[in-house]
Amino acid sequence: MEFRDEVSIVLGGAAGQGIQTVEEILTHALKRSGYHVYANKEYMSRVRGGINTTEIRVSSRRVRTFVKRIDILVPFKRGVLSWVKDRLSESTVVLGEKENVEEGFLGKVNLVEVPLTKMAMEVGSQLYINTTSAGLIVGLFHGDFKAVEDYIGKRFGSKGENVVMKNIEAARKGYELGIKLCEEGSIRVEIEKNRGVKDEVLLTGTEAVGMGALAGGMAFLSFYPMSPSTGVSTFVAQHAEGFGIIVEQVEDEISAINMALGAWFAGARAMVSTSGGGFALMSEALSLAGMAENPVVIHLAQRPGPATGLPTRTMQGDLNLVLHAGHGDFPRIILAPGSLGEAFYLTAEAFNLADKYQVPVIILTDQYFVDTYYNLPAPDVKNVKFERHIVEAKPGYKRYELTEDGISPRAVPSYGDDVVIANGNEHDEWGDITEDAELTIKMQEKRALRKLETIKRDAPLPKLIGNENSEYLVVSWGSTFHVVEETIEKLGSENVTHLHFSWVYPLNPEAKKFFEGKKVIVVENNITGQFADLLWKELGVKADHRVLKYDGRPFSVEEVLDALREVVE
Amino acid sequence: MNVQLPIGRELFEPRRPGSKDIAWCPGCGNFGIRNILISALAELGLKPNEVAIISGIGQAAKMPHYINANGYHTLHGRAIPIATGVKAANPELTVIAEGGDGDMYAEGGNHMLHAIRRNPDITVLIHDNQIYGLTKGQASPTTMVGMKTPTQPWGVFEKPFNPIALAVALDASFVARTFMGYFKESVEILKKAIRHKGLAIVDILHPCVSFNRINTYAWYREHTYWMEDGPFDRETAFRKAIETDPLPLGIFYINEKPAFEEQVPAYRKDRTPLWKRKPKLELVEKFFEGKRG
Numbered sequence: 001m002e003f004r005d006e007v008s009i010v011l012g013g014a015a016g017q018g019i020q021t022v023e024e025i026l027t028h029a030l031k032r033s034g035y036h037v038y039a040n041k042e043y044m045s046r047v048r049g050g051i052n053t054t055e056i057r058v059s060s061r062r063v064r065t066f067v068k069r070i071d072i073l074v075p076f077k078r079g080v081l082s083w084v085k086d087r088l089s090e091s092t093v094v095l096g097e098k099e100n101v102e103e104g105f106l107g108k109v110n111l112v113e114v115p116l117t118k119m120a121m122e123v124g125s126q127l128y129i130n131t132t133s134a135g136l137i138v139g140l141f142h143g144d145f146k147a148v149e150d151y152i153g154k155r156f157g158s159k160g161e162n163v164v165m166k167n168i169e170a171a172r173k174g175y176e177l178g179i180k181l182c183e184e185g186s187i188r189v190e191i192e193k194n195r196g197v198k199d200e201v202l203l204t205g206t207e208a209v210g211m212g213a214l215a216g217g218m219a220f221l222s223f224y225p226m227s228p229s230t231g232v233s234t235f236v237a238q239h240a241e242g243f244g245i246i247v248e249q250v251e252d253e254i255s256a257i258n259m260a261l262g263a264w265f266a267g268a269r270a271m272v273s274t275s276g277g278g279f280a281l282m283s284e285a286l287s288l289a290g291m292a293e294n295p296v297v298i299h300l301a302q303r304p305g306p307a308t309g310l311p312t313r314t315m316q317g318d319l320n321l322v323l324h325a326g327h328g329d330f331p332r333i334i335l336a337p338g339s340l341g342e343a344f345y346l347t348a349e350a351f352n353l354a355d356k357y358q359v360p361v362i363i364l365t366d367q368y369f370v371d372t373y374y375n376l377p378a379p380d381v382k383n384v385k386f387e388r389h390i391v392e393a394k395p396g397y398k399r400y401e402l403t404e405d406g407i408s409p410r411a412v413p414s415y416g417d418d419v420v421i422a423n424g425n426e427h428d429e430w431g432d433i434t435e436d437a438e439l440t441i442k443m444q445e446k447r448a449l450r451k452l453e454t455i456k457r458d459a460p461l462p463k464l465i466g467n468e469n470s471e472y473l474v475v476s477w478g479s480t481f482h483v484v485e486e487t488i489e490k491l492g493s494e495n496v497t498h499l500h501f502s503w504v505y506p507l508n509p510e511a512k513k514f515f516e517g518k519k520v521i522v523v524e525n526n527i528t529g530q531f532a533d534l535l536w537k538e539l540g541v542k543a544d545h546r547v548l549k550y551d552g553r554p555f556s557v558e559e560v561l562d563a564l565r566e567v568v569e
Numbered sequence: 570m571n572v573q574l575p576i577g578r579e580l581f582e583p584r585r586p587g588s589k590d591i592a593w594c595p596g597c598g599n600f601g602i603r604n605i606l607i608s609a610l611a612e613l614g615l616k617p618n619e620v621a622i623i624s625g626i627g628q629a630a631k632m633p634h635y636i637n638a639n640g641y642h643t644l645h646g647r648a649i650p651i652a653t654g655v656k657a658a659n660p661e662l663t664v665i666a667e668g669g670d671g672d673m674y675a676e677g678g679n680h681m682l683h684a685i686r687r688n689p690d691i692t693v694l695i696h697d698n699q700i701y702g703l704t705k706g707q708a709s710p711t712t713m714v715g716m717k718t719p720t721q722p723w724g725v726f727e728k729p730f731n732p733i734a735l736a737v738a739l740d741a742s743f744v745a746r747t748f749m750g751y752f753k754e755s756v757e758i759l760k761k762a763i764r765h766k767g768l769a770i771v772d773i774l775h776p777c778v779s780f781n782r783i784n785t786y787a788w789y790r791e792h793t794y795w796m797e798d799g800p801f802d803r804e805t806a807f808r809k810a811i812e813t814d815p816l817p818l819g820i821f822y823i824n825e826k827p828a829f830e831e832q833v834p835a836y837r838k839d840r841t842p843l844w845k846r847k848p849k850l851e852l853v854e855k856f857f858e859g860k861r862g
Contacts (some may be wrong), residue, residue: 211853222654239856240835254680258654262658263655263657265651266655285644292643378861381857423642
């Protein structure tokens with residue numbers, strides 16, 4: 001079997017078998033060898049057993065999204081083929097041991113037998129299966145073995161020299177076999193290398209969000225662990241000491257967001273990282289942030305709900321939650337990065353926005369997005385601006401001064417001679433409680449209308465990619481950016497244009513112009529089309545077609561392509 | 570009251586228009602607590618802009634409006650986490666979390682438990698009048714057994730929460746109880762609590778003249794006594810803590826231990842308050858550099 005230009009490799013095994021290690025070694029080594037790489041995993045909500053899989057796409061051109069197709073499948077246990085059976089085709093090569101292929105598939109799939117267990121045992125333990133497999137696949141590409149060695153050194157360095165050496169030995173055995181398989185012709189991979197890729201960085205969504213927050217001046221992160229958001233907190237905790245920031249795991253999400261509000265009140269930039277259920281617990285404090293005009297940044301990595309739902313899977317199902325959470329009327333900003341680069345810049349910018357408008361800023365990602373890896377040019381930190389909007393509390397300072405644009409200059413305690421009074425009760429300009437009807441009207445209008453108008457006016461427009469005069473407009477938001485991007489490229493029709501929203505709410509009224517005279521197709525990963533509904537409510541734009549997916553899995557290029565073809569052809 | 574009031578008190582008297590009309594009932598114990606707090610802050614030589622009072626919800630939680638200091642009137646039960654965030658962002662501030670018995674022991678109970686473990690350097694003042702005032706007379710976690718209320722017309726049968734015993738059991742850093750009717754002693758306790766490094770809990774008994782006809786000024790005088798010594802070792806403190814009638818007043822327990830802000834890596838090498846720090850973009854760049862290889 002021969003694969004040209006691009007190959008989709010899937011590794012499947014039980015939780016605890018080290019698939020993630022293979023994913024890491026492969027993506028790093030293949031990227032360093034000069035290939036464009038993309039990886040994503042789907043995993044079960046358990047610590048051991050079950051079946052988890054990772055897809056790695058390796059290509060001569062940029063690949064940044066999920067495909068259903070499996071070219072090479074490496075099963076680490078029996079049951080993997082059944083788990084992914086609808087992704088197998090006649091050209092799929094199964095690389096591995098016969099024992100790991102269920103009877104029903106024998107004779108029907110292209111099995112290239114590789115004695116992974118035996119090879120690992122020769123090195124000393126079955127545990128080395130994962131590094132042997134990683135070596136094997138890099139060998140198929142005639143990849144740079146030095147990159148494998150280096151990564152193993154980095155990854156296992158803390159476990160001692162012997163562990164590093166044994167893993168390198170295991171990887172080398174795999175590597176040599178991979179080269180042999182190519183030479184024998186059992187499997188051939190012909191993918192052009194690209195020198196530029198080596199200088200790029202390999203990031204995950206988790207890292208992009210976490211590093212964005214650190215670049216944006218986050219000084220305090222409070223959280224309660226919840227999949228799939230925990231990765232961001234873990235990542236930031238690893239960097240807390242160097243960056244000189246506080247990361248605190250707290251008793252519950254209520255405490256997490258209230259601490260963050262306190263930190264912002266005292267002038268420090270703070271964030272919480274959570275998922276839908278945790279965010280639900282935060283809604284009262286979100287409302288306090290609205291009333292007290294207390295900035296806060298919230299990262300919400302979505303997973304399917306309601307309730308516990310599917311803890312480790314993906315969905316864009318919490319848009320309505322973040323749009324409507326919190327009692328009373330108050331503005332908020334919702335951002336949903338579409339690419340890893342954007343996740344870095346937007347998360348950093350979220351802190352400036354919170355500081356400037358004194359509102360909650362919510363960064364919506366999802367399991368698929370945070371677990372996505374690919375190579376990209378390193379974000380340029382020079383493009384990150386640190387814009388503080390803090391004034392001195394001079395004598396007579398009024399925290400809630402009535403202003404034309406709805407934004408009252410914000411002072412923080414101890415900066416200036418006067419005091420700062422913030423309040424979750426309706427208040428006068430100084431921050432003291434009021435029950436006055438006229439003042440209530442003024443304060444409501446300042447917060448809920450004038451400030452919202454100011455934000456809307458400043459809101460960036462969505463990104464239009466393709467022919468302005470097309471008949472069809474395919475709309476994506478957040479994590480569906482790349483899948484729509486690649487699908488439209490594949491479709492290759494001048495008649496289909498892509499419009500992407502990373503700034504999800506509030507929408508700039510000018511965004512309406514993109515939709516004029518178009519047939520609108522909205523692609524989103526939820527059951528009702530929450531963003532399509534938002535377009536109708538905010539811009540009066542009606543979605544002619546909704547392409548929806550709600551099985552807890554991300555869209556594949558094939559699925560979106562089928563759906564678009566059905567509409568446009 | 571023939572007590573010499575300290576110099577500096579006037580600094581803490583607010584002059585804002587919204588601080589004139591005090592929402593407490595005539596004769597409410599909260600007036601006394603306000604006086605005690607102002608005196609303590611003034612005697613400690615603090616300035617209004619160096620103090621932040623973070624309150625929850627309830628009559629007690631209206632304090633930030635009646636004292637001239639930085640203030641944040643927040644949500645029911647959430648004063649402690651917010652105060653923790655304030656102190657973490659700016660350890661140079663004197664931070665006080667304030668609220669009633671419902672605020673701190675019911676709605677905010679979980680935060681109280683974990684704040685004791687976390688030990689931020691804040692002072693928690695609980696205005697404990699053993700009843701819900703602002704919602705008009707329902708039982709609180711510290712209401713005495715047998716008291717009939719509009720929502721417990723059959724009489725309260727849940728055993729009252731014992732905040733002192735809980736705090737000692739959790740090895741809290743500073744645990745005290747006072748009755749606001751004793752002005753001078755209360756000022757001294759509050760001064761010690763505010764000066765104490767670490768979480769200081771002061772349960773302040775006070776009457777609710779509108780809804781609690783049992784625990785009156787006279788009742789508190791009759792049913793409390795000042796402990797001669799104290800603070801005690803943990804076991805003795807616990808024995809004292811479980812005495813219920815009369816209720817002991819004074820400092821039960823002090824356990825000097827590192828505060829949250831001293832433990833977090835962020836402040837180990839650099840004492841600059843978080844809010845004054847800037848992002849370390851050079852480290853971001855270095856991170857990306859490492860991601861090339």
